[in-house]
Amino acid sequence: MSALLKEIKQRDPHHTHFHQAAESLLNSVSGYLDQHPELRTQGLLARLLEPERVIRFRVPWVDDQGEVRVNRAYRVQMNGALGPYKGGLRFHPSVNLDVLSFLALEQTIKNALTGLPLGAGKGGADFDPKGRSDAEIMRFCQALMAEFHHHMGPDIDVPAGDMGVGMREVGYLFGMYRKLSRSFGGAFTGKSLDFGGSVLRPEATGYGLIYFLQSMLTHQNESLSDKTVAVSGAGNVARHAAAKAIEEGATVVTLSDSRGTVHAPEGLDDAHLDAVARIKADGGGLDRLAEEFDGIEHYQGERPWRFDCQVALPCATENELEEDDARRLVDNGCRWLAEGANMPCTAAAVAVFKDSDMLYAPGKAANAGGVAVSGLEMSQNSRRESWSAGEVDRRLRDIMERIHRRCLEHGGDDARPDYLTGASVAGFQRVARAMLGQGII
Numbered sequence: 001m002s003a004l005l006k007e008i009k010q011r012d013p014h015h016t017h018f019h020q021a022a023e024s025l026l027n028s029v030s031g032y033l034d035q036h037p038e039l040r041t042q043g044l045l046a047r048l049l050e051p052e053r054v055i056r057f058r059v060p061w062v063d064d065q066g067e068v069r070v071n072r073a074y075r076v077q078m079n080g081a082l083g084p085y086k087g088g089l090r091f092h093p094s095v096n097l098d099v100l101s102f103l104a105l106e107q108t109i110k111n112a113l114t115g116l117p118l119g120a121g122k123g124g125a126d127f128d129p130k131g132r133s134d135a136e137i138m139r140f141c142q143a144l145m146a147e148f149h150h151h152m153g154p155d156i157d158v159p160a161g162d163m164g165v166g167m168r169e170v171g172y173l174f175g176m177y178r179k180l181s182r183s184f185g186g187a188f189t190g191k192s193l194d195f196g197g198s199v200l201r202p203e204a205t206g207y208g209l210i211y212f213l214q215s216m217l218t219h220q221n222e223s224l225s226d227k228t229v230a231v232s233g234a235g236n237v238a239r240h241a242a243a244k245a246i247e248e249g250a251t252v253v254t255l256s257d258s259r260g261t262v263h264a265p266e267g268l269d270d271a272h273l274d275a276v277a278r279i280k281a282d283g284g285g286l287d288r289l290a291e292e293f294d295g296i297e298h299y300q301g302e303r304p305w306r307f308d309c310q311v312a313l314p315c316a317t318e319n320e321l322e323e324d325d326a327r328r329l330v331d332n333g334c335r336w337l338a339e340g341a342n343m344p345c346t347a348a349a350v351a352v353f354k355d356s357d358m359l360y361a362p363g364k365a366a367n368a369g370g371v372a373v374s375g376l377e378m379s380q381n382s383r384r385e386s387w388s389a390g391e392v393d394r395r396l397r398d399i400m401e402r403i404h405r406r407c408l409e410h411g412g413d414d415a416r417p418d419y420l421t422g423a424s425v426a427g428f429q430r431v432a433r434a435m436l437g438q439g440i441i
Contacts, residue, residue: 001026001033004045017102017318020347022049025109028424032410039432042440048431051104053077054097055151059125061143063136073144075123077157078104081434084155085121086111086371088162088190091169095124102318106342107371109427110364113403116375121157123148129164130283141172149177154185154382160374161190163317166236167202171195186381189374198377199389200396201370206240207393208369208400209313209340210248215404216336216359220415225249230309230334232256233316234280237340237367239273241313246270254304256316259285261304264296272296308332315340326352339363350420359416365403365423372399 005026009019026045033039055075063069074097077085087107090100100122108120125144129137151157161170167190174188174195181187184196191197200207214224224245229252231242242252251267255276264272272293279288290298305312305325312334314321318341326349329337337353338361339345345353345360353360373396380387387395403423410429411422 001030001045004049008049012098015098015101017098017343018105020319021102021105021343024347024350024420025105025424025428028421029428031421032425032429039436042436044432044435047435047440048079048108048428049105051076051078051101052080055123055148056097057147059127059140059144059147061136061140064133071125071127071140073123073125073148074100075121075148075151075157075159076100076104077121077151078119079108079431079435080119081431081438082112083117083119084153085157086118086160086374087120087122088124088160089165089173090122090124090162091127091129091164092124093126093128095126099318100124103342106364108431109424110368111371112427112430113365113406113423114368114372114375114399115402116372116399118371118375121159122162123159124162124165127164129169134168137169138172141169142176145173145176145180149180152177152187153181154187154378158186158374158378159188160370163235166190167192167197186378189377191377193386196377196381198373198380198387198392200392201373201377202236203240203244204373204396205237205340205367205370206242206315207244208372208396209237209241209315209338209366210244211369211397211400212361212366212404213311213313213336213338214248215401216338216361216419219404219408219413219417220359223249224311227251227311228253228309229311229313230254230304230307231313231315231340232261232304232320232344233314233341234276234286235315237370238313238315239276241315241340242268243270243273245313250311253309254307255286255289256304257286259287260298260300261302261307262286262289262296262298263304263307266295268296305329309334310336312337313340314344316344317341318343319346321345321349323348323352325349330356330358334358337361338366340367342367354418354420357416359419361407361419362423364427365407365419368403369396369400372396
């Protein structure tokens, strides 16, 4: 496998995020492959690590001043062995083929872990919606769909939202898709409830993260109640994970954004989280939260990991938690870490966790709640049904508990299971068998 990894790095030397994700996956499944040499045949690993298709196109659009703007857009259709390509669209200046390829590889394992019939893809554009008017965002979304609609559909490729793409953007994208395709189907998830969306989709990743964490704790005869939790980020995932943790009796002491961290020693509450949602919607920073409420301090340029906690939930972005942060968490007595973002911990940070007594759950398992409810939305669309919040929540919890059991099956079910190996092997196994069964394509 070292030769394969070397080849990948030589082929795309600047794709460092993808190299990190690929190396982690190959290392995690190496022991399983030694026991199942048939999975080394037919170039399976090389095919798994190469997208089935990459679509790149320009998106010309007109801003409010009448100026023509041009952005780059991509769709990485990574693996369709288990079903239609499924994964979000990201609008952010950092979007490039490296970032989307790593996200698509992680999505492949994540989607397989859910047990749902979902392939994997990831896409987006280097368009920044911040500071843009609704009219500009609508025109950009419509221009993007003028090209992308050729490559998607309910049984082909089903995008969703991601960073910079919320329900508003999905609505504009879906509307243009509906017009161009002349069909009203489940070709998007994360839609408004007014036209085929599912309840709990905005909350799903955050809620699913807490359900997976609760399974981890239960396995050790522990509970979330009375635990101190540090959360990074202030977006959808972070806020809803914090809200669910508070509901389950935990004390959530931090949130963060690009400007710094807020710390609430006595814990955040629902009023604080509502204020964060309002502040972020206005384009403000978390320093405003400290100005509005007593008992909250803002630390400019700091990360949440300097504060004492028993549970850490990185929910911001990739590689946000570095080796020094990991050592500080371990030294401060943190015992559980579950990733709410995709690959938020560097490889060096993960190595620190594995050498300690901390239990570490990777995002490919712990943050699968979003795609799980997206799969449930697809089911509702195909059946022309709309399920209650209670029904969706029950199914989400069942899926996250099932993912946890699959991780234990391959990562050990003792007091300190290896969740990274367990998740990687369980997801890889399902995709690999499907690929072998379908021949060399």
